[in-house]
Amino acid sequence: xxxxxxxxxxxxxxxxxxxxxxxxxxxxxxxxxxxxxxxxxxxxxxxxxxxxxxxxxxxxxxxxxxxxxxxxxxxxxxxxxxxxxxxxxxxxxxxxxxxxxxxxxxxxxxxxxxxxxxxxxxxxxxxxxxxxxxxxxxxxxxxxxxxxxxxxxxxxxxxxxxxxxxxxxxxxxxxxxxxxxxxxxxxxxxxxxxxxxxxxxxxxxxxxxxxxxxxxxxxxxxxxxxxxxxxxxxxxxxxxxxxxxxxxxxxxxxxxxxxxxxxxxxxxxxxxxxxxxxxxxxxxxxxxxxxxxxxxxxxxxxxxxxxxxxxxxxxxxxxxxxxxxxxxxxxxxxxxxxxxxxxxxxxxxxxxxxxxxxxxxxxxxxxxxxxxxxxxxxxxxxxxxxxxxxxxxxxxxxx
Amino acid sequence: xxxxxxxxxxxxxxxxxxxxxxxxxxxxxxxxxxxxxxxxxxxxxxxxxxxxxxxxxxxxxxxxxxxxxxxxxxxxxxxxxxxxxxxxxxxxxxxxxxxxxxxxxxxxxxxxxxxxxxxxxxxxxxxxxxxxxxxxxxxxxxxxxxxxxxxxxxxxxxxxxxxxxxxxxxxxxxxxxxxxxxxxxxxxxxxxxxxxxxxxxxxxxxxxxxxxxxxxxxxxxxxxxxxxxxxxxxxxxxxxxxxxxxxxxxxxxxxxxxxxxxxxxxxxxxxxxxxxxxxxxxxxxxxxxxxxxxxxxxxxxxxxxxxxxxxxxxxxxxxxxxxxxxxxxxxxxxxxxxxxxxxxxxxxxxxxxxxxxxxxxxxxxxxxxxxxxxxxxxxxxxxxxxxxxxxxxxxxxxx
Numbered sequence: 001x002x003x004x005x006x007x008x009x010x011x012x013x014x015x016x017x018x019x020x021x022x023x024x025x026x027x028x029x030x031x032x033x034x035x036x037x038x039x040x041x042x043x044x045x046x047x048x049x050x051x052x053x054x055x056x057x058x059x060x061x062x063x064x065x066x067x068x069x070x071x072x073x074x075x076x077x078x079x080x081x082x083x084x085x086x087x088x089x090x091x092x093x094x095x096x097x098x099x100x101x102x103x104x105x106x107x108x109x110x111x112x113x114x115x116x117x118x119x120x121x122x123x124x125x126x127x128x129x130x131x132x133x134x135x136x137x138x139x140x141x142x143x144x145x146x147x148x149x150x151x152x153x154x155x156x157x158x159x160x161x162x163x164x165x166x167x168x169x170x171x172x173x174x175x176x177x178x179x180x181x182x183x184x185x186x187x188x189x190x191x192x193x194x195x196x197x198x199x200x201x202x203x204x205x206x207x208x209x210x211x212x213x214x215x216x217x218x219x220x221x222x223x224x225x226x227x228x229x230x231x232x233x234x235x236x237x238x239x240x241x242x243x244x245x246x247x248x249x250x251x252x253x254x255x256x257x258x259x260x261x262x263x264x265x266x267x268x269x270x271x272x273x274x275x276x277x278x279x280x281x282x283x284x285x286x287x288x289x290x291x292x293x294x295x296x297x298x299x300x301x302x303x304x305x306x307x308x309x310x311x312x313x314x315x316x317x318x319x320x321x322x323x324x325x326x327x328x329x330x331x332x333x334x335x336x337x338x339x340x341x342x343x344x345x346x347x348x349x350x351x352x353x354x355x356x357x358x359x360x361x362x363x364x365x366x367x368x369x370x371x372x373x374x375x376x377x378x379x380x381x382x383x384x385x386x387x388x389x390x391x392x393x394x395x396x397x398x399x
Numbered sequence: 400x401x402x403x404x405x406x407x408x409x410x411x412x413x414x415x416x417x418x419x420x421x422x423x424x425x426x427x428x429x430x431x432x433x434x435x436x437x438x439x440x441x442x443x444x445x446x447x448x449x450x451x452x453x454x455x456x457x458x459x460x461x462x463x464x465x466x467x468x469x470x471x472x473x474x475x476x477x478x479x480x481x482x483x484x485x486x487x488x489x490x491x492x493x494x495x496x497x498x499x500x501x502x503x504x505x506x507x508x509x510x511x512x513x514x515x516x517x518x519x520x521x522x523x524x525x526x527x528x529x530x531x532x533x534x535x536x537x538x539x540x541x542x543x544x545x546x547x548x549x550x551x552x553x554x555x556x557x558x559x560x561x562x563x564x565x566x567x568x569x570x571x572x573x574x575x576x577x578x579x580x581x582x583x584x585x586x587x588x589x590x591x592x593x594x595x596x597x598x599x600x601x602x603x604x605x606x607x608x609x610x611x612x613x614x615x616x617x618x619x620x621x622x623x624x625x626x627x628x629x630x631x632x633x634x635x636x637x638x639x640x641x642x643x644x645x646x647x648x649x650x651x652x653x654x655x656x657x658x659x660x661x662x663x664x665x666x667x668x669x670x671x672x673x674x675x676x677x678x679x680x681x682x683x684x685x686x687x688x689x690x691x692x693x694x695x696x697x698x699x700x701x702x703x704x705x706x707x708x709x710x711x712x713x714x715x716x717x718x719x720x721x722x723x724x725x726x727x728x729x730x731x732x733x734x735x736x737x738x739x740x741x742x743x744x745x746x747x748x749x750x751x752x753x754x755x756x757x758x759x760x761x762x763x764x765x766x767x768x769x770x771x772x773x774x775x776x777x778x779x780x781x782x783x784x785x786x787x788x789x790x791x792x793x794x795x796x797x798x
Binding site: 082 | 445467471735738739742749754
């Protein structure tokens with residue numbers, strides 16, 4: 001059974017509407033996944049995420065493996081119980097983190113050796129072990145270990161990394177298929193009565209995505225995409241973007257890969273991005289997004305609004321008693337003024353970064369709701385134009 | 400009309416039950432006031448305070464006068480609107496802060512000159528101006544400017560400070576009585592229709608307390624208390640405690656002053672304290688308390704529980720999947736384990752300090768609810784014994 005249903009294809013663009021079913025709930029696409037790297041979306045509570053309408057959050061196997069360790073989370077009854085979030089969780093494999101954060105990394109065909117960026121302890125992980133970690137966490141959508149390269153990257157290096165990524169993807173698929181859930185403790189209550197039927201129907205209830213690599217080289221991207229499609233995954237992610245490449249190069253690659261992917265599987269653009277990037281990628285046929293920007297900017301006092309970004313520390317806001325965004329319905333905008341938020345940032349009060357992070361997550365999720373509505377009504381192109389003309393209007397931004 | 404009603408006097412101790420009526424709501428005493436020095440109870444939202452059952456919060460005129468300034472808050476429609484808290488607010492005058500935080504302080508009979516602890520700007524404030532600031536903020540309970548001395552303090556110095564405090568209290572009372580509310584913008588909607596009647600009934604809807612000083616000298620405390628009673632305030636605060644004196648000396652002074660105060664006025668013990676201190680002071684007849692401890696400890700990862708303080712970073716909690724306090728019903732205890740909270744503190748995640756601060760505030764407010772219930776049932780002495788034997792049990796604390 002394919003857990004993804006394409007419910008509507010926009011008439012004038014590749015933008016599409018879909019529904020992804022996991023054991024812990026449905027996800028309407030295009031969707032944004034708030035990032036909870038270490039098992040918490042920074043500064044926010046699970047209750048706030050739920051009220052904001054989040055249907056899925058992302059967490060990171062590499063970080064959780066190191067702290068508090070997979071063992072602890074397994075004993076807690078899985079990541080959902082540990083962090084008190086009962087809706088779907090996608091776990092990134094840690095490939096990107098191992099290749100960007102970890103120390104003294106040594107990669108061979110077998111797997112990757114690295115030193116923890118926290119305490120320097122040495123670890124060796126194979127693709128199979130990375131799948132097992134995510135199973136132990138009880139993740140709903142698993143990502144295989146991949147080799148992520150930076151921009152720019154020489155072609156021969158990019159090709160080696162891509163071929164290794166495909167090989168690891170194959171091994172991950174086998175590892176994913178070969179294990180029944182340990183103790184089935186992670187199964188949601190409604191399925192506990194009849195686990196075998198549930199397992200047959202849902203491929204263990206856990207989805208596994210493939211990650212397309214190949215840097216900025218179309219031929220490499222093509223080889224990788226076709227190889228992954230042959231292995232057959234529940235969804236496909238475009239990796240190795242948002243790693244320093246120019247924006248137009250990114251759009252080219254996304255557009256190119258999107259054209260190769262099957263219509264009936266979800267497409268996840270990893271680590272993207274700013275509101276304008278997401279809109280652009282939706283138009284190119286991408287379905288799923290994640291990015292630390294809404295919470296990172298929130299902690300620095302930058303709010304996303306319908307008329308652009310707003311830097312709350314700026315002096316024009318001293319006596320500005322309007323909400324961050326006059327058309328926003330989040331808790332922050334319903335209750336607090338720019339003047340108060342500015343005061344909170346000026347006095348280093350935690351409530352300030354909480355409230356702006358909350359607003360930003362609400363802004364992103366509301367943007368996705370609106371994108372879905374506009375696709376449904378075949379109005380996406382007009383919406384994109386209207387949104388960007390307001391959002392990128394420097395004059396309005398300044399006020 | 401006296402806004403305070405003594406509803407029950409405990410049979411075997413001075414502990415008492417009361418109700419204090421302000422324009423923005425009633426406060427059941429004995430009560431604990433969460434401290435929002437700069438217009439926010441650190442790390443918590445007003446919604447969380449309300450859900451925890453807070454009936455009043457405390458803020459600080461000195462801090463708000465400096466940042467964001469009284470002017471800004473006045474323009475925002477008062478402090479309640481600015482911080483989005485519609486229940487009562489007590490504002491401390493800033494006396495304590497001027498004498499502990501400010502630089503180059505010069506005090507004379509007219510008022511106090513000081514330099515801002517933030518930017519070094521010079522200010523001179525009279526008792527009348529301090530009342531006006533609190534009126535501009537729209538505070539429900541105002542505290543007069545006083546001269547707070549440290550421990551230990553020579554008697555002649557303590558006496559001068561006490562006599563100045565009485566003189567300033569007199570001037571504050573006159574300033575408080577002489578002004579009608581500016582524009583009445585701060586009046587709650589239900590009173591807007593008939594402000595004169597409201598004003599007559601509620602002494603402008605704002606209460607003014609007197610602050611008893613006199614350091615650790617009983618004769619000075621007596622002179623001060625009698626002088627303040629003669630001026631006649633809506634309530635009486637015991638100031639100059641929790642400034643470094645030994646605990647038994649503090650209890651002596653509190654007990655002594657409590658014995659001199661009128662039965663029909665609320666009694667506020669400023670800056671106190673730990674749970675055991677509050678219980679002790681309730682037994683001596685005190686009604687109102689404030690302290691930064693629950694949120695300050697919360698930010699450092701120390702939780703108050705029914706079996707004592709718990710330091711969440713300690714290693715026994717790595718795999719401890721029980722809530723902070725097994726008999727607590729707060730959001731934190733209903734959803735998260737010690738192991739998860741420890742992980743959040745270990746990874747410097749903001750959610751950790753949010754959740755422990757929330758639990759601690761809930762613990763304090765729940766303690767006060769229980770104290771009131773026990774007084775009502777004339778069981779306070781037994782409760783005190785039971786609570787302290789569990790709370791101070793070192794063996795249970797350690798686990």
